[in-house]
Amino acid sequence: MPLFKAEKKPPKGPAGRWDVVVGEEMCKACGFCLHICPVDVFAWRKAPNRIGWFPMYTAHEENCIGCMLCYQICPDFCIDVSVKGAA
Amino acid sequence: MNKLAKKYLRPSQIPTKACHGCGIGMIENWLLQAIDEMGLKQDDVIFGTGIGCVGRQTFATWGGDNFGATHGRALAVATGLKLAQPDKKYLIVVGDGDAASIGTSHLIHAARRNLGVTVICEDNMGYESTGGQFSPTTPAGYVTNSSPYGMVEPGFDPCDVVKAAGATFVAETTATQWHQTVKIVKKALANDGFSFVHVRFPCNENFGAYALGTRDTLKNLEWIYEHTQGRKADGTETDFTWETGIKHDASNSRPEFSKVLRDMNARVRADLAARAGT
Ligand SMILES: Cc1ncc(C[n+]2csc(CCOP(=O)(O)OP(=O)(O)O)c2C)c(N)n1
Ligand code: SF4
Ligand code: SF4
Ligand code: SF4
Numbered sequence: 001m002p003l004f005k006a007e008k009k010p011p012k013g014p015a016g017r018w019d020v021v022v023g024e025e026m027c028k029a030c031g032f033c034l035h036i037c038p039v040d041v042f043a044w045r046k047a048p049n050r051i052g053w054f055p056m057y058t059a060h061e062e063n064c065i066g067c068m069l070c071y072q073i074c075p076d077f078c079i080d081v082s083v084k085g086a087a
Numbered sequence: 088m089n090k091l092a093k094k095y096l097r098p099s100q101i102p103t104k105a106c107h108g109c110g111i112g113m114i115e116n117w118l119l120q121a122i123d124e125m126g127l128k129q130d131d132v133i134f135g136t137g138i139g140c141v142g143r144q145t146f147a148t149w150g151g152d153n154f155g156a157t158h159g160r161a162l163a164v165a166t167g168l169k170l171a172q173p174d175k176k177y178l179i180v181v182g183d184g185d186a187a188s189i190g191t192s193h194l195i196h197a198a199r200r201n202l203g204v205t206v207i208c209e210d211n212m213g214y215e216s217t218g219g220q221f222s223p224t225t226p227a228g229y230v231t232n233s234s235p236y237g238m239v240e241p242g243f244d245p246c247d248v249v250k251a252a253g254a255t256f257v258a259e260t261t262a263t264q265w266h267q268t269v270k271i272v273k274k275a276l277a278n279d280g281f282s283f284v285h286v287r288f289p290c291n292e293n294f295g296a297y298a299l300g301t302r303d304t305l306k307n308l309e310w311i312y313e314h315t316q317g318r319k320a321d322g323t324e325t326d327f328t329w330e331t332g333i334k335h336d337a338s339n340s341r342p343e344f345s346k347v348l349r350d351m352n353a354r355v356r357a358d359l360a361a362r363a364g365t
């Protein structure tokens with residue numbers, strides 16, 4: 001389900017060149033990243049983290065187009081997206 | 088943890104104390120982007136707050152200097168700090184209850200004096216840290232913990248109030264407008280005077296539960312989005328729409344308060360010296 005239309009059209013790069021890192025130990029499982037990502041990069045873990053949430057993880061990094069929507073919307077500073085090799 | 092959080096925040100306070108899906112963290116992330124894009128360092132910015140969810144998180148997490156004042160009194164403390172350290176940037180991050188209710192007189196007079204600070208009023212439409220009571224920004228008719236039959240009091244727009252009081256930069260955004268919020272906060276920080284940015288955001292835990300009947304994080308954010316756009320997902324009009332954007336920009340048009348006081352101080356000293364000489 002798309003969460004809502006982004007305020008601005010995300011700039012799209014080619015897929016496959018992005019590192020998507022989720023800080024799983026600090027994720028509170030709001031689900032925003034999962035629902036705003038246009039290319040289904042994220043999925044839920046089946047085991048809780050140490051603060052009791054079932055966190056998000058990067059399931060399909062290869063799909064990522066670097067639009068940064070997940071980074072902008074995460075309320076818990078969990079997500080970093082960068083060009084592979086740059087970080 | 089994202090790069091800017093690593094650069095600016097206090098690791099011991101992450102994960103933050105906010106509920107899951109609370110908009111406070113999003114806005115804070117955008118504040119960090121504005122700070123970073125302006126080339127400001129941790130030492131250049133002082134965060135201050137009163138009491139409430141907004142305050143607790145934002146003041147506790149900032150890695151540089153910060154302070155927590157009593158409820159509604161952040162601007163009183165900020166006034167003293169600005170006089171002592173005029174070259175710092177001040178982000179006074181307070182709730183709607185803090186800015187538009189218990190602290191309104193401080194807000195009005197800081198605006199009147201054109202005190203050089205930026206107030207970010209993060210508005211979850213109620214007193215959420217105390218269980219979700221209504222505030223002057225709760226929309227008419229909405230149910231809260233203290234308005235079980237719907238909010239009957241008329242509200243007011245804090246942007247109108249500070250503009251009338253003399254604020255030199257006034258703007259409004261919501262938690263679904265990140266580019267706009269980052270842009271606006273940069274302008275607010277560039278004003279050497281009183282800037283006020285009003286940002287509405289979702290509180291799932293209380294406002295959501297009472298007023299919208301759901302703690303679903305997605306539904307709460309969607310509700311903010313719809314009232315920002317004025318249109319629901321099904322295409323029908325919303326019951327009201329927030330007018331966002333820059334509402335008043337008279338940046339750097341009149342003297343900043345701490346400068347006025349320092350100039351006066353210099354005049355008094357010169358006067359005393361002249362009198363001592365005669
Ligand atoms: C002088 C004083 N009066 C009342 C309180 C109780 N109190 C704590 S938080 C709060 C409301 C905060 O509302 P708001 O500023 O909107 O922040 P939110 O929790 O909604 O982010 C109140 C009334 C207090 N702490 N101090
Ligand atoms: S940047 Fe985030 S939202 Fe955008 S495609 Fe990559 S993972 Fe999805
Ligand atoms: S947006 Fe952030 S906190 Fe929410 S589920 Fe994704 S990673 Fe977790
Ligand atoms: S009570 Fe509401 S405003 Fe406070 S942290 Fe929870 S969701 Fe956020």
Ligand SMILES: [Mg+2]
Nearest residue numbers: 182183211213
């Ligand atoms: Mg509030």
